[in-house]
Amino acid sequence: MNSSLQNLSKALEDLDDLLGSRLSTKKIIRDHHSGDESWHTPQRPDAVCFVNNEEEVSRALAICNEHCVPVVPYGTGTGLEGGTIACNGGICIDTSGMDTIVKVNTEDMDCVVQPGVTRKQLDAYLHNSGLFFPIDPGADASLGGMAATRASGTNAVRYGTMRENVISMRVVTADGSIVSTGNRARKSAAGYDLTHLYVGSEGTLGIIVELTLRLHGLPEAVSSARVYFEDVDGAVNTAIQTIQCGIPIARVELLDAEQVRAINRYSKTRFPEKVALFLEFHGSNASVKEQAETVGEICAEFGGSDFEWTVYEEERREMWDARHSAAYAAMAVRPTAKAYATDVCVPISKLAECIRESREDVENNLTIPSFCLGHIGDGNFHYVFLVDPDSELELAQVQQLSGRIAQRAIDFGGTCTGEHGIGLGKQKYLEIEFGAEAIALMRLIKQAIDPRNIMNPGKLLPLEQRH
Numbered sequence: 001m002n003s004s005l006q007n008l009s010k011a012l013e014d015l016d017d018l019l020g021s022r023l024s025t026k027k028i029i030r031d032h033h034s035g036d037e038s039w040h041t042p043q044r045p046d047a048v049c050f051v052n053n054e055e056e057v058s059r060a061l062a063i064c065n066e067h068c069v070p071v072v073p074y075g076t077g078t079g080l081e082g083g084t085i086a087c088n089g090g091i092c093i094d095t096s097g098m099d100t101i102v103k104v105n106t107e108d109m110d111c112v113v114q115p116g117v118t119r120k121q122l123d124a125y126l127h128n129s130g131l132f133f134p135i136d137p138g139a140d141a142s143l144g145g146m147a148a149t150r151a152s153g154t155n156a157v158r159y160g161t162m163r164e165n166v167i168s169m170r171v172v173t174a175d176g177s178i179v180s181t182g183n184r185a186r187k188s189a190a191g192y193d194l195t196h197l198y199v200g201s202e203g204t205l206g207i208i209v210e211l212t213l214r215l216h217g218l219p220e221a222v223s224s225a226r227v228y229f230e231d232v233d234g235a236v237n238t239a240i241q242t243i244q245c246g247i248p249i250a251r252v253e254l255l256d257a258e259q260v261r262a263i264n265r266y267s268k269t270r271f272p273e274k275v276a277l278f279l280e281f282h283g284s285n286a287s288v289k290e291q292a293e294t295v296g297e298i299c300a301e302f303g304g305s306d307f308e309w310t311v312y313e314e315e316r317r318e319m320w321d322a323r324h325s326a327a328y329a330a331m332a333v334r335p336t337a338k339a340y341a342t343d344v345c346v347p348i349s350k351l352a353e354c355i356r357e358s359r360e361d362v363e364n365n366l367t368i369p370s371f372c373l374g375h376i377g378d379g380n381f382h383y384v385f386l387v388d389p390d391s392e393l394e395l396a397q398v399q400q401l402s403g404r405i406a407q408r409a410i411d412f413g414g415t416c417t418g419e420h421g422i423g424l425g426k427q428k429y430l431e432i433e434f435g436a437e438a439i440a441l442m443r444l445i446k447q448a449i450d451p452r453n454i455m456n457p458g459k460l461l462p463l464e465q466r467h
Contacts (some may be wrong), residue, residue, distance in 0.1 A: 008046055011067040011091065015049060018059055022050040033074055033084070033092045037139075039338045039387060039395075040082035040424050045072055045092035052097045054170065054178060054209035061207065062176030064091055064454055071174075071454050073203040075145030076118065078137075080341050081423025083149065083202050087458045093207060095144055101125050102210070109215045110167055110184060115144020115208045131215040134159035137419065138324045144208045149421040150200035154323065157243070157377030158250040158282065159216060161419065168195050170210035174450040184212055197445070202421050203456040205449045219282035222250075223292050224316040225309035227299045228274040232256060232359060232372065234303040235275050236352040239376045241298050243348055247291055251280035252377035253323055259330065259371040266329035267322040272306060278323055279309075280316070330371045330384050337369075337386035340395075342402050344409035345380040345418030354412050355381055358405050365401060368394055380418035407432065427462040 015023045024030075025047045035042030051057050064071045070090025077084055086092060098114035101122065105111065106129060113122060120140045122133050135146060136153040145151075147169065152161035159165070168182030171194075181194035198205060229235045232254070239252045254277060255263070261273045277299070281291040292309040299307050310316060322329075331339050346354045355372070362370050362383060374381025383405060385398045406416040406429045416422075416429035431439050442461055446453075 007067040008069055008090075011063055011069040012047055014063045014067075015047070015060060015091070018056065018063070019049055019051070022052075024048045024050070030092075033072075033077070033094065034086065036077050036079040036082060036084050037339070038080045038082045038423070038425065039340045039389075040085055043086050043089075045086035046089050048074075048092045048094055050094050050097055054098075054172060057093065057095070057172045057207050057209050058176040058178055060091070060093060061172055061174060061454075065175050065452055068452050069454060070457050071207075072456055073144075073148070073207045075116065075142030075148075076140065078139035078141045079145065079149060079423065080343070080420045081149075081417070081425045083421055083423035083456070083459055085424060087424065090454075095207065095209075096142065098144075098209065104129060104131070104215075105184070106131065108184065109217065110212055111215055112210060112212050113143055114210055115142060115147075117143050119143060119146065126215070130218050132218055133165070133213060134216055135162055135165055136324070138327060143211055143213070147199050147208055147211055148201060148203055150419065152375065152378075152380070152419040154251045154253055154280075154320070154375055156375055156380070156419075157252060158248060163196060163199050165214045166195060166199050167212040167214055169198060169208050169212065171198055171206040171208055173206040174452065174455050178209070179206070182212075200421070202423065202460045204446060204460050205455060207455075219250075219288075221283060221285045221288045221311065222313075222316065223281045223288040223309050223311045224251075224319055225279040225281075225292055225295065225307060226271065226319065227277050227279070227296070227304040227307040228272050229277070229302070229304055230274065231303075232275050232355060233352060235277050236355055236376060238277060238295075238299050238302045238304060240348055240351060241302070242295055243377055245294070245298070247294060248283070249279060249291065249295070249377060250282040251278065252375075253278040254372070254374045254376045254381065255323070255326065256372040258369070259326055259373050262329040262333050262371065263322050263326060266332050267325055269318065269322050271322075277304070278319055280320075326371075326373055327384065330369075330386065333369050334386040336388070338389045340385045340387050340398050340402065341420065342383045342405045343380070343417045343420040344382075344405055344414060345378065346409050346412045346414030348379045350412040350414065351376060351379050351381070354408060354414070357408060358383065361401060361404055366397060368398075375418075378418075379414065403429070422460045424459060427460070430460070431462045
């Protein structure tokens with residue numbers, strides 16, 4: 001769906017009346033909003049709207065809907081599946097200016113925020129409250145974008161993903177209507193679950209303009225640990241055994257030797273360059289000590305060595321800062337390359353087998369730099385490949401390999417995307433994963449909510465085959 005020049009011109013006139021200088025058609029602004037951090041080719045929107053409140057979002061969407069002009073919501077641009085690329089042109093609506101933390105309800109352990117608030121901004125705001133928001137996808141993403149992509153991160157094994165931590169939201173639909181999807185009650189049996197319809201909808205059903213989020217109490221004590229293995233199997237089996245033993249571990253992160261080596265170069269750390277598990281335990285002083293000691297015994301059983309744990313914040317922060325920089329550390333190994341990330345998740349009992357087969361596939365079929373890492377406590381792992389953007393051969397090889405990894409995960413009862421979303425890159429695997437009937441139902445929902453198909457068209461749902 002390409003908007004006609006006449007329709008676009010009329011929409012721009014109306015948007016200019018609404019926003020004035022906060023509507024931009026400058027090339028430098030459009031370039032900035034043309035892509036994300038994925039391997040997909042950037043494509044400029046025709047204009048960018050910088051909105052400051054839900055009323056402006058409502059009026060902007062009503063204008064675009066009236067003139068049948070595509071709309072692409074935009075937060076921080078840190079996505080990894082091309083979800084903010086304007087593949088059909090149109091208007092980019094940038095919500096980064098909607099960055100107010102409306103209220104923190106300490107007694108109820110929740111907060112209300114606008115979509116442009118970033119996770120680090122919220123973390124800083126909560127610093128002295130005794131509460132924290134646990135979802136940490138690595139990048140300092142906007143909370144609206146994190147909800148739209150159903151993001152997670154290193155804490156998901158204990159605290160869940162955005163799906164479990166969004167209580168309700170306010171959303172503007174394609175025609176400009178403002179909808180509340182719920183209230184602040186911790187549970188409700190009233191009506192359809194609109195909140196979780198929008199969590200993971202990737203901007204295809206509307207624009208999130210406010211979120212009510214679940215907060216968690218800071219644990220009395222936190223300890224972190226590192227342990228190293230000669231092979232990935234030992235590390236993965238340690239994680240599986242830890243989960244199956246019911247140990248309430250907060251984080252369990254896998255990094256292969258190549259990823260640890262890249263982190264050492266990038267973050268100036270001195271970790272042993274072997275397969276590593278980074279671990280974290282939350283609880284009382286006694287319980288974190290007991291958890292660490294028990295996991296240390298499991299590590300030894302599966303060949304782990306150099307197990308060391310610490311309760312000192314400086315040491316813990318160094319380790320987790322290094323882990324969160326893993327993607328950028330990998331990219332620094334081949335600075336001219338684009339990072340192509342896979343993102344699969346399987347049942348924990350299938351994790352070792354899925355990683356083993358994927359690793360063999362990578363080693364047998366690829367020579368470019370690759371890195372394996374993952375939030376393996378919940379069965380989610382990634383391969384990151386560094387692809388020469390000018391090499392059609394490398395891109396084709398990686399796409400084929402990525403497809404096999406996604407198909408393998410689905411065959412094991414898992415998903416083609418644990419946390420990055422579908423976007424542009426994984427639409428055909430969505431259909432394989434869910435089946436034609438479920439995709440047809442998704443299309444019916446999309447058609448009912450956005451009949452003119454202006455909301456992020458071309459994303460998430462596979463293209464319909466015409467006969």
